[in-house]
Amino acid sequence: MVVAEISVVPLGTGSASVSRYVADCIRVLQESGLKYEVTAMGTIVEGELDAVLAAARRMHAVPFDAGVKRVVTTIKIDERRDKELSIQGKVAAVARQMGEG
Amino acid sequence: MVVAEISVVPLGTGSASVSRYVADCIRVLQESGLKYEVTAMGTIVEGELDAVLAAARRMHAVPFDAGVKRVVTTIKIDERRDKELSIQGKVAAVARQMGEG
């Protein structure tokens, strides 16, 4: 299990708004069945590395299907082998440390 | 106003856990008074660009104060001039597009 952040940015669209493309990407992500969370700066996904990479690859293709000419996609993968990572577990670990501080 | 994502990663600590350092960074961020949100992959901040960069700079210094020898910090800034960006506004724009799809 890995936790990853995926950000898909369409270039040269003529409009400063990208929410339409982000929404289309998330619909494609939903088909993967992976657990996810939409944030203001990207989409955080949790699952097996191969499934996460396959989903990111499909999300990257989405703006091209809508006629976009250039897409910059960033995938940041966080994987631990000594412990199971999860979206909820990572946030909870920080909250716990904040409480103890 | 910009929305930015800040991620501070300590290297060579001898432990795979970083939540302790992340919690210390967030305490320093809280002193800035900036609006923020902790996610599983970083901290999202909203505010004037100079204030956001100053906060990121202070967060980057935190692990060094705890004896860490190397820190890799990523700051991703999203700024629009045709419209006011906010953490809540960005997530709401995507949700609106999802509803209309």
Next chain:
Amino acid sequence: MVVAEISVVPLGTGSASVSRYVADCIRVLQESGLKYEVTAMGTIVEGELDAVLAAARRMHAVPFDAGVKRVVTTIKIDERRDKELSIQGKVAAVARQMGEG
């Protein structure tokens, strides 16, 4: 064809130096036959998207094989459909604009 940047960061290793792991990752990348360039901040790769993602996946696994417990890997993909992208072409385009400025 895409141009991508891959950065593999081992966490909790006990040493602030990571060049040994980076070198191991590049050896694995070399087996892919993809064109690449090592920079001070990552490795830039050029090729078909699937081949690039497969190489990134193998590079991400390298530090685990050396006993590292946590790895954070960032893959940034730049793809254009209106024009062939290449490492050399992208740098040349900027140089050309610099000359004309």
Next chain:
Amino acid sequence: MVVAEISVVPLGTGSASVSRYVADCIRVLQESGLKYEVTAMGTIVEGELDAVLAAARRMHAVPFDAGVKRVVTTIKIDERRDKELSIQGKVAAVARQMGEG
């Protein structure tokens, strides 16, 4: 001294080409006097952290001056306190490990 990678991406420009904006950013960076290297995926800079952040801030503003409405800028900072980092030194360390492998 830190080594950092700066990437400035203009959104909604109507053209998939960004080399014109990148060239303008590099001209602004040159005024800082910082040592830098242009790669296919960003600009790598070496110097004091405050000078690097100031340069990144000015580079981020460049596309707005040319009428762009939205800019996404990524700044990735690598700092070590146990050893002086440099662009050349980082690449040389990997090359040395490759030779020994």
